[in-house]
Amino acid sequence: MSAEQEPRRASAVPPQDREPQLDAPCGLYCGACDVFLATQRGEQEALAKMWGRSASEITCRGCRSPQRAAFCTDCGIRDCVRQHEVAHCGLCPRLPCEQLVEFRDSAAHHAAVLRNLRRLKAAGTERWLQEKQERWRCPACGRASGWYETQCGRCGTPLVSCQEEDLSPGLE
Numbered sequence: 589m590s591a592e593q594e595p596r597r598a599s600a601v602p603p604q605d606r607e608p609q610l611d612a613p614c615g616l617y618c619g620a621c622d623v624f625l626a627t628q629r630g631e632q633e634a635l636a637k638m639w640g641r642s643a644s645e646i647t648c649r650g651c652r653s654p655q656r657a658a659f660c661t662d663c664g665i666r667d668c669v670r671q672h673e674v675a676h677c678g679l680c681p682r683l684p685c686e687q688l689v690e691f692r693d694s695a696a697h698h699a700a701v702l703r704n705l706r707r708l709k710a711a712g713t714e715r716w717l718q719e720k721q722e723r724w725r726c727p728a729c730g731r732a733s734g735w736y737e738t739q740c741g742r743c744g745t746p747l748v749s750c751q752e753e754d755l756s757p758g759l760e
Contacts, residue, residue, distance in 0.1 A: 609652035610720070611713055613669040613676045614691060615701035617720035618650040620735045620750075623657045628732070665691060675713070678705030697735035697750040 608628075610618040618624050626635040627647050636646040645658035651666065664687060665677065674680050677688055684692075684702055692701050708716045724733050726740040726747060733740060735750040 609650040611676065611708065611717055612651035612666075613663075614651075614665045614688065614698075615677060615704035615708060616651065616698070617704070617717075617724060618648075619721060619732060620697070620724040621648065622734045622736070623648045623660075624650060625732060625734050676705060676708055677701075678709035699750065700753065 608618065608624070610624075612618055622635060623646055626632050627649060632643040632646045635641075636643045639646065641658070647655060648657040648660065649655045651660060651663070668685075668687065669675070669677060669680070672680050672682075677683055677685075683705065688701065692698050704716075704720075707719070711719065721732075724735075725731065726733055726743060726745050728745040729740060729743040731740055731742040733747050737747050738749050738752070739746055
């Protein structure tokens with residue numbers, strides 16, 4: 589089994605001291621998640637209030653981390669990846685499965701998962717993460733941006749949100 593195919597193992601380092609793991613098994617880039625960004629910026633209280641949740645429910649260090657948002661703790665896709673002993677869905681011979689297609693269609697920021705998984709498989713995790721980090725940063729000031737942001741919260745530069753991305757059939 590190659591390093592890319594090998595499932596990740598649990599660590600003895602406490603969750604708050606670990607580097608964030610931003611490549612979700614489904615193909616999402618956690619670095620553009622509102623919950624992850626709120627955690628990184630210490631803004632969980634504000635997001636929790638806006639979403640009608642507690643701050644503890646709005647704390648996440650990435651989908652592969654043991655410290656995940658409450659609505660991401662029971663993830664069937666993460667469980668499936670573990671069961672099939674692959675690092676991400678892009679390495680599964682069943683791609684695209686019904687579970688992933690349903691997930692893709694459930695929210696605007698999920699729409700790119702199949703394209704992301706193909707790119708993740710082709711480029712490898714490190715390069716894919718670099719590409720996504722660049723994609724989800726303000727081109728003017730470098731501040732990390734979320735999937736739904738249309739304007740940089742620091743400098744006001746217009747941004748392309750996940751809802752505005754070109755996901756036409758030829759690209760997806």
